[in-house]
Amino acid sequence: MQKRWIPFYWVCAALISGTMGTALASPLYPLYQQLWQLQPSDITTMFIAYMAGTLLSILFLGRLSDSLGFAKVLRAGLLLVLLGVILSALAQNAFMLSSARVLIGIASGLISTSGMMGMLQTSPLPNEGQTARWYASLNGFGFGMGPLIGGVVAQISGGSVWLPYVPVIVLTAVVLYQMCRIPFHAPSDPKPLDFKPRLALPAAGLGRKQFYLAAGGAFAAFAMFSLYASLAGSFIAEFLPWHGPAVSGGALALVLFLSSATQLGLRRLSLAQAYAAATAMILIANVMLVLTLQLHSMVLFACSVVATAMAHGLTLMAGFGKVQEVTNHHNRAAVVSTFLVSGYFGAIMPVIVLGWLADHLGVSRAVIIYCSAFGLWAIALFSGFVQLKRRQRLQTV
Known part of the structure; x- marks a missing residue:
């Protein structure tokens, strides 16, 4: 019995260690900013470098596990994470750090896809639903x-900018060593290598319009997460009496932990309830953060963090559920890719604008404008959701 669990445990450890390096640099950005005399746009560019790497990996490398097997791809992802984290620790300027972040982003995409496949193939759990919940929990825990x-x-x-990487370097090296020792089975029917992006939309009609709303929610939720991941350390210092890397890192970790907890704890909500709650949380998160910057309230900031986490979790839960509902096995993978691309564009494009605004107007004003825009976005999403529900009821009468 114990031997059956050992491969599964190490795949889980690979998922955790592989995702730990992804957001590790976020609480260090203010330190880099001071050390290298960077502008806010330089910080957002370093963050975007990771997201761009992940997006490229999802688009072009997402099917490698079908051809090479999950084990080879997972090992390659761990190796890239290890190289990326080592380069991050040794970085002497923003370009070196951004290059390391691209490597980590590519690795993140590889590990996300191969880790899920590896857990499904090695899991001794009684059903795939339990394995999927393990995956969601461990993914959020590692991040x-x-x-x-x-x-x-x-x-x-x-304020060291290299020492924080050491624990992850050691852990990833140990897990990679163990993953190379375990003789995982190669795929019995490997598919030919295929690097072409496969994106698709659901069939025209109500399902496609529902998908647009789900993708719009992912765009907003990822944009809010990216705000915390890129500039939290900068704007927290303006209103909290105590701040520093531990505070900004803790805030980001709380968003990720609560996002996973939300998906597990509220999984019995209907898709409509989950989406309505997600749009409400997006609006509340933005309003709370604007009020925080105006009133310098720790309580409001905590409310904003919790609302952002719930918005992130509910949006993913409702979005993936809706994709499952409006697709079939022929187009599901391509539509899922489109949904994820929508989210990652939300983590990239708005943050570019945020960095530019912060350079010219200051961080606080830029964040207020950013939050105001996405507050209006949330209202528009909820209005579209209500209209579609009304149309759906009329069609069933």
Whole structure:
């Protein structure tokens, strides 16, 4: 029995260690900004470098596991993470760090796809539903532990920008070594290598319009997460009496942990209830953050963090559920890719504008404008949702 669990445990460990490096640099950005005399747009560019790498990986490398097997792809992802984190620790300027972040982003895409496949193939759990819940929990746990550990180590070490990477380097090296020792089975019917992006929309009609709303929600939720991941350390210092890498890293970790907890705890909600709640949380998160910057309230900031986390979790839950509902096995994978691309564009394009605004208007004003825009976006999404529900009821009468 124990031997059956060992491969599964190490695939889970690979997923955790592979995702820890992804957001580890976020609480360190203010330190880099001071060390290298960077503008806010330089910080957002370093963050976007990771997201761009992940997007490229999802678009062009998402089917490697079908051809090479999950084990080879997972090992390659871990190796890229290890190289990226080492380069991050050794970085001497923004270009070196951005290049390392691209590597980590590519690795993140590889690990996300191969890790899920690996868990399904090695899982001794009784059904795929339980395995999928493990995957969601471990994925969020790994993403959250990275900035938490990085922020705490940076705070304790007095602002070191290389020491926070050491725990992740050691852990990833150990997991990679163990993954190379385990003889995982190769795919019995490997598919030919295919690097062409496969994107698609649901069939025209009500389902496609529902998908547009789901994708719009993902765009907003990813944009809010990216705000915290890129500039939280900069704007937190303006209204909290105590701040630093541990605070910004803890805030980002809380968003990721609560996002996973939301998906698990509220999984019994209907898709309509989940989407309505998601749009409400997007609006509340933006309003709370604007009020935080105006009133300098720790309570309002905590409410904004919780609302952002719930919006992120509910949006993913409702979005993937809707994709499942409006697709079939012929186009599901391509539509899922389109949904994820919508989210990652939300993590890239608005943040570019945010960095430009911060350079010219200051961080606080830029964040207020950013939040105001996405507050209106949330209202528009909810209005579209209500109209579609009304049309759906009329069609069934």
